[in-house]
Amino acid sequence: MKRPANLKRYLLAATLGPIALLMAIDVASLYDSTLRTTAAAHDRLLQATAQQIGDLLRVERDVLSVSVPLAMIEALEGAGGSRVFYRVIGFDGRHVAGDAELPPPPATAASAPRELRQSFRADVDGKPVQVTALYQPIETSQGQGVALVLVGETLEARQASAATLLQSMLVRQAVLMLVIAATIWAVVRQALRPLAALGNELKQRSAEATSALTTHGPEELEPVIDEMNALFLRQRQMLLQQQRLIADASHQLRTPMTVLKTQLQSAMGGDAPVEVVLPEMLRTVDRTTHLANQLLNKVRLETMRSAEQAQPLDMNQIAQEAVIEMSPLLAAKHIDCSLDTGSAVIVRGNGWMAGELVRNLLSNAIRHTPAGGALGIRLRHDAAQGAELTVWDSGPGISEDMRAWLFQPFAAAHGIGGSGLGLSICLEIAQSMQARIELVNRVAADGAVQGLDARVQWPE
Known part of the structure; x- marks a missing residue:
């Protein structure tokens, strides 16, 4: 339906039109x-x-x-x-x-x-x-x-x-229509005042303002105001999260750049042999590149979440592609990787986001698995509980005090190097796909930790 150019005129025409028609018929x-x-x-x-x-x-x-x-x-x-x-x-x-x-x-x-x-x-x-x-x-x-x-x-x-009668009736009907029109105009104008006040308040707000609206209106307008306040709250949370991310990213980037500068100065001053400094510089560049890529992925994730491009996804195929992509890292540490795909596991979401979820979990498992160890991906689908993706490793696991903050940006376990954004990105992707993610230690009968299971569960 065509959007009315002016709500007052639209309501006046929509109200007076049927009344005028009924009056004409009468x-x-x-x-x-x-x-x-x-x-x-x-x-x-x-x-x-x-x-x-x-x-x-x-x-x-x-x-x-x-x-x-x-x-x-x-x-x-x-x-x-x-x-x-x-x-x-x-x-x-x-x-x-x-x-x-x-x-x-x-x-x-x-x-x-x-x-x-x-x-x-x-x-x-x-x-x-x-x-x-x-x-x-x-x-x-x-x-x-x-x-x-x-x-x-x-x-x-x-x-x-007949002419006298018709003239008398038309005059009375015209007066009645004028009275009705004036009444409707006054009522509509009074009813739209809260909407005008809301528009004025929004017009006067700055782009950075995320506080709740102070304007109140009738019962029909309150849900709109509540939704806008909820939107401002989400915007404030997002801005705070972005500010924290920028601050943490600046801090995280400053450290490798400082290290890289120190290493370069050592090589130029002859304080350390070049054959020793260059490999160290390469590792520093790799960590910085990894951090930059994950920052870009996080920005891309926010963009895709707002686009809401959901479609059916075959998680078995996505897991296979992730293992093939990570095979050089697996071969470098001589890790035995198993891929257990049973029945078809179909979920809804964005293909790149689902692939990034599996790649980050697999990368985290490779980083924590010792050389010559084993890890794997297991996919299951249950009619009652839904779909489940498990990426397991044979690393040291995590302690209980780390579990609460491990999904925060730039958190790392056991001092093992990393960008600190992988699990944070995984949590955001899982939430956008209406899934739940958790890290669970795999414990043997004697109580020893055999590794870590990263589980992603989609409800049926």
Whole structure:
């Protein structure tokens, strides 16, 4: 549906439109009903006049005559400005009295039923005339005869009455519409004041402001304000997280750069042999590059989380690709890697994010597994509990006091080198995929720690 350009005008039009339509229908219906009532009243007056003229008919020596008082016709003409005609036609169809130009009804029968009345429309001198015809039975010496009494009226009075009525109704309806429009406009304006106040408050806020809104509104607006406050809260948390990340990243990058500078100065000053310093510098560059890549991955993760590009993913295939990608690191430490993929494990999410999750967990397992050790990936799907990904290693495990903060950025266990962002990224990816991640020590029967299991569980 097209968005309204102005809410006030839209509400006014949407409200007044149906009301105006109903008023128009009501006016048309009332006007038509009044016209019929007015026409019936005029027709009854014509019928009464025709009956009065019929009562005045006299027969003398079988000759029909009538004497119509002029005051009777003038009274009818003065009632509304219309002109009134009358005519009496005798037994043999001859004109007896009145206006000869007033025509008889169509197909007039010579012998009509008694008290038969008929109304029809005719033209007299080029003007439409409503005519009432009365067949009046009269006793004569030769039996009963029937005289025809015609009374007609031009339509000026009827049209004037209808015009006056229509004008009166339109004026009343127009006044009513103006009152309704003014009332609706005032009510809508008053109802939209909280929305205008909210807009003004948002306009005056700076881009860095994340505090809750102070504007309050009616019950219908409160959910919007609550959602915006929740959005500001998430924005504040995200900004704080980014600030902490930038601060920690600056600190983490400063250390390897300082070390690299010191190593370079030692090589240039001849304090240490070049063949010793260069490998150390290479390791420092590798750590710095790894940290930069993970920082870029974290930024990319935030971008993809906002895009919400969710689709069905085959975790078995993603795990296989991760093992192939990490195979040089596995071979460098002579680690025995096993990939246990049972039934198909399908989850919803972003393909790059799911791959980054497996790669980070596998990289963490390689880093903590001693040379010549073993690690693996195990995928399972249970109809009741959902899908589960486990990356296990044969490293030293983690202590209980480290478990609470190990997923924080730049945290590392047992002093083993690393960027400190891998598990933090894994936690964010798991949360974005509605999954749960945990680190569990794998303990032998004698209580000795045999390694660490990193478990990611998706609910069914």
